[in-house]
Amino acid sequence: MIVTRFAPSPTGLLHLGHAYAAWTAKKAGERFLLRIEDIDSARARKEFEAAIYEDLAWLGLSWETPVIRQSERFGAYRDALARLEAMGLLYPCFCTRAEIAAEIARAVEAPQGPEGAHYPGTCRRLSPDERQARMASGAPYALRLDVAGAARGALAFEEHGSGPHGESGTIRCEPALFGDVVLARKDTPASYHLAVVVDDAFQGVTMVTRGHDLFPATHVQRLLQELLGLPLPAYAHHDLILGRDGRKFSKRDNSVTLRHLREQGATPRQIRDWVGV
Numbered sequence: 072m073i074v075t076r077f078a079p080s081p082t083g084l085l086h087l088g089h090a091y092a093a094w095t096a097k098k099a100g101e102r103f104l105l106r107i108e109d110i111d112s113a114r115a116r117k118e119f120e121a122a123i124y125e126d127l128a129w130l131g132l133s134w135e136t137p138v139i140r141q142s143e144r145f146g147a148y149r150d151a152l153a154r155l156e157a158m159g160l161l162y163p164c165f166c167t168r169a170e171i172a173a174e175i176a177r178a179v180e181a182p183q184g185p186e187g188a189h190y191p192g193t194c195r196r197l198s199p200d201e202r203q204a205r206m207a208s209g210a211p212y213a214l215r216l217d218v219a220g221a222a223r224g225a226l227a228f229e230e231h232g233s234g235p236h237g238e239s240g241t242i243r244c245e246p247a248l249f250g251d252v253v254l255a256r257k258d259t260p261a262s263y264h265l266a267v268v269v270d271d272a273f274q275g276v277t278m279v280t281r282g283h284d285l286f287p288a289t290h291v292q293r294l295l296q297e298l299l300g301l302p303l304p305a306y307a308h309h310d311l312i313l314g315r316d317g318r319k320f321s322k323r324d325n326s327v328t329l330r331h332l333r334e335q336g337a338t339p340r341q342i343r344d345w346v347g348v
Contacts (some may be wrong), residue, residue: 077105284311
């Protein structure tokens with residue numbers, strides 16, 4: 072049985088791109104789950120969560136309950152981090168964004184990834200005593216994954232949709248694509264990469280449907296699944312619904328939100344026709 076999910080963040084109103092993603096997930100499996108990714112407590116709002124339920128129901132979608140919220144799963148993320156730490160694969164990073172940018176600028180050739188130049192590994196080279204001293208001083212830090220130390224041989228995932236360049240079938244992973252990714256910060260108990268693999272495993276998701284923009288993230292998430300001993304879902308990345316200017320829709324653009332379109336008289340059938348589902 073194929074289990075899919077739709078996992079919006081309650082940081083704004085759903086738009087046409089969300090409608091397409093939700094319907095794509097619904098049509099891909101026999102069981103359809105909903106997850107509220109409200110780990111960003113500074114931006115998540117209850118009224119937006121309520122609007123998500125209302126808009127999805129208006130579109131004609133139904134989902135299994137109870138709905139999972141990331142804000143209720145901080146303990147699970149801490150457990151995952153503790154396991155990675157016990158393996159010696161995490162290190163505290165005390166660098167500010169400005170310091171990282173300056174270090175990259177000084178580098179003769181900085182490795183590049185989907186999000187730009189990789190973190191140069193400055194804090195990876197600190198001694199255990201230096202790390203402990205800085206932590207004891209109360210200096211803020213993030214926890215990064217030592218990707219080189221975490222290498223586990225050849226890894227792959229099954230792509231049932233396509234990557235942004237037409238990739239499909241068995242995809243060989245490049246876990247170092249993002250460098251030493253941040254897995255947690257003081258104000259955020261888990262990064263997207265960590266939370267999504269822990270939550271998909273907890274919910275029994277067997278097919279992850281999502282946009283091409285998240286295809287590169289699958290590489291590092293596959294490594295985390297391997298390290299944590301989590302089941303491996305299949306993936307189906309799909310095209311993005313873009314505006315006339317060729318850009319992704321934004322929650323800040325009220326004209327493409329489902330709430331606005333409803334108020335203008337649009338019907339659920341028209342929405343599905345517009346996004347091609």
